[in-house]
Amino acid sequence: MDIKTTEKTEEKTSRPEPETAEAAADAVVDPRGGTDGDPGAPSGDVSGARSDAPDDSELDGEPDDELNDDELDDDELDEAATVTETAAEDTGIGAGAAAVVSAALGAVALTGTWTGKVVSERETLMGQISTSQGGSTAQQISEIYGDAWHSTALVNGLFALLALIVALVVLTLPRRPGWVRAVAAAGAVLGGLGLLLSVGTYFDLFLSLPTAGS
Template identity: 85%
Template sequence: MDTKTTEKTATAKNDEAAERATAETAETTPETGTAPADARTESADAPDAKLDAENAENAENAENAENAENAEDAEDGDLEDLEDLEADADAGRAATGIGAGAAAVVSAALAAVALTGTWTGKVVSERETLIGQIKTSNGGSPAQQISEIYGDAWHSTALVNGVFALLALIVGVLVLTLPRRAPWVRSVAVAGAVLGGLGLLLSAGTYFDLFLSLPSTGS
């Protein structure tokens, strides 16, 4: 009787132990089965994350390269604009220098013409002489003949020379007021202005009979 009871007890314990082992195995199996599934999920997600990181890095590199290229293009554009401005400034200075030099030479030439006389002045003088001869052809006093034939001709010559001298003076002064003048341009302009002023003074004195008066006849 005791032996049977002991056997039943041992059998019950063995069954209980087997049930516990089965339960533990059932609990462990899902856990062990779940772990590889999570690992596979992580393994599947890892390439996607790596790909996203690479795409982000490539996008950032592309953006940086584009910004650098835009900055370089902008810098090149600024340099080209600066070069264009410098070229325009050089061209403007060259044009100003050429114009100033030409004007200075013109001033000096006009002053020389005013001092030595012009073909225009000679023509005007001869015309006045002819007019005077026509006026006095029917008779006239010696004083009238001197005034009409010689006086008017001298005054006309002085007037023409005075106009050329005034032009020389004006052009010379204008050249001296221009910026960025070359030394030789300034020298020629000064010479033209001085000679023009001198010619204007002589012409005015001759026109108003300050230096040479008309000859007078005896009473």
């Protein structure tokens, strides 16, 4: 009986007590830092640190907003450039047309116009009517021929002056193509020459009216 009692006592002694096993389990290292049950590293601190970190959605939103703003700026710049190019094209077309018109008016002032011819014939007819009932030779020459010539010179001078004004306006415009400036310069030269000839003819500077004794 004593032998059995001694064996049971040894078995009880070799078995670990429950409290000792639980203490060993508590001693397992916590992967978040410290051991379980350690008051120095509570689990609430880790969650609080994570909550203080910025949200990924917030970080992702800012670059998107910046990219959208850049895209809007690029679109506005493209629209402004398109409007500027369109305005420049319209202005270039108008300047080119004005230059061509000035050159045409200058050429017409030198060669004569249908309007000038009509005015000259009218003056000739009026001179014939006024001298039909009698008049001296000098009076007939002045009213039949002189007035007609002067009227033609006046009409051509008006066309030359208009050509010169249009050409000068085109030349003063900035950033005009080379061909526009060339045509406008030609119109200015033709207009100036036509104006000079018209003024000389109107005031009889180049050719005077013939006299009755010549």
